[in-house]
Amino acid sequence: MKNSAFLHFLTLLLFKQKSKHLGAILISMIIIFLLSSVLFISSSLQQSLLGTLDEQPDFTVSRVEAGRAVNTPVEWIDRITEINGVSKVTGRIYGRYYFAPREKSFLIVGIDFFDEQNSRTLKELVDGIDLKVFLSTPNMLVGEGVRKYLNAHYYKESFSFKTPQGSFKKVNIYKTLPEQTKLIANDMILMPIDLAREIFGISEDEVTDITFNVPNDAEWDNIVAKLHLLFYDVRVVEKREVRKAYENLYNYKGGLFLILYLITIVTFMLILYQRYSMVYSSERKEIGILRAVGWSIKDVLKLKFYETVVVVLVSFVLGVVLAYLYVFIWNAPLLSQIFLGGANLPNKVQFVPVIHFGILGSIFLFYAVPFLAAVLIPAWKIAVTPPKEAML
Amino acid sequence: MSVITVLAAGMLLHYITYDGRKQESGLSRLTGLTGFSSPSLSVAYYEPRLFLYDEKTNPAYPQMQPIDKMDLIYEK
DSSP states (O other): OHHHHHHHHHHHHHHHTHHHHHHHHHHHHHHHHHHHHHHHHHHHHHHHHHHHGGGSOSEEEEEEETTEEEOEETHHHHHHHTSTTOEEEEEEEEEEEEEGGGTEEEEEEEEOTTSHHHHHHHHHHSTTOOHHHHHHSOEEEEOHHHHHHHHHTTOSSEEEEEOTTSOEEEEEEEEEOOGGGHHHHTTEEEEEHHHHHHHHTOOTTEESEEEEEOSOGGGHHHHHHHHHHHOSSEEEEEHHHHHHHHHTSSOTTSTHHHHHHHHHHHHHHHHHHHHHHSOOHHHHHHHHHHHHTTOOHHHHHHHHHHHHHHHHHHHHHHHHHHHHIIIIISOOTTHHHHHHOSSSSOOOOOOOOOOOHHHHHHHHHHHHHHHHHHHHHHHHHHHHSOHHHHTO | OHHHHHHHHHHHHHHHHOOOHHHHHHHHHHHHHHSOOOOOOOOOTTSOOSTTTOOOOOSSOTTSOOOOGGGGTSOO
16 A cells, blocks of 8 residues: 555656656657667668678689789689689679769679579579570669669660770660669669670670689688689688678777767766756755655655656657667668768668667666666755755 | 557567568578679769778878778778
């Protein structure tokens, strides 16, 4: 019964002082919302990208000249194939095509569709594709962003690429790549490897880079050493480096986000300090009356503690839920541009829901502990003074 | 309070029932086909588009560390 009276009083107090708590709830909610949104976007991107790594080749080799990557000789493919333990050695043709009039660029990737595995994967990826029809004329598959961009500029059926020789190569838009691949393929154009070669003006004895797999992980370091012995002008990118880059995709231990976090937390603490250290006379009076009618210091602190816990929980849950809706239902407009950029083709990605409950818990602790301290310490200071003085 | 409970329950329900396999398989197939897993960053032409592959240098100061605005977001 004693408890229910206490709860009744607590509820009455919360509703009576609604306007006082609404401000604190609103500010806290916005901070939690922003922190959680950033966390949700980064976790989702990280998980989606790490999931694709199994399909990525283990090594990528390219020739460097004066520190810059240049086209790689095709004969390197045969020399790499001779290394023991190496499999699936493939030359790639890719590059960015700059559409000068609008200062936009596309990523063109040439694929060897006569390769059995590639043609099988393409059939699985694009529903209803007829490879015979696709390869019979110059055709390309475009990402969602490219399609929208070309449509908006009246290239509805085909696009004419300008080759380095100054001639134009008209390529038909065959199909759009599935929408669920937008995270990687938004600005991508897939076309037969010979067509890509023609558009970039890359000769038959060159490729952009060479990829290969080494099924035995223990051999990886050995293979890198052999590559460096074979070629002096080589740059090797390993899959484990790419994995590391994705694991650090969103680096909250350093850089811009650390600064943002610090600013947010310090601002929040300052607001709380200002809000609660200047205890209003009404609050002093309220604590004084409670003490005068026989409440102990413990009871007063208990009341303030529960009052604050309600405010903390409501703002935290609301902040997290709104962040979830914002990111995973509305696809994070504006904020997603920080992660995906906005200088080229706009990319609106559907984020796959990923929640790291451990990090959410840490945010809750970082937020709740200073909040409770900022409320309870001033309340305790008043509670320990005699009621007569507190009410003055 | 009931509104908050309903919102939180709705969020958990969406999280549990969401099927992201279609997107995952689509991305994996595309990576298998192209060999690229780098996100489609909407960057200007002079900024790196592919993680670890594109290294742009300043032609006037080749020794200077290249920096683009995405470096602030993604660790290199």
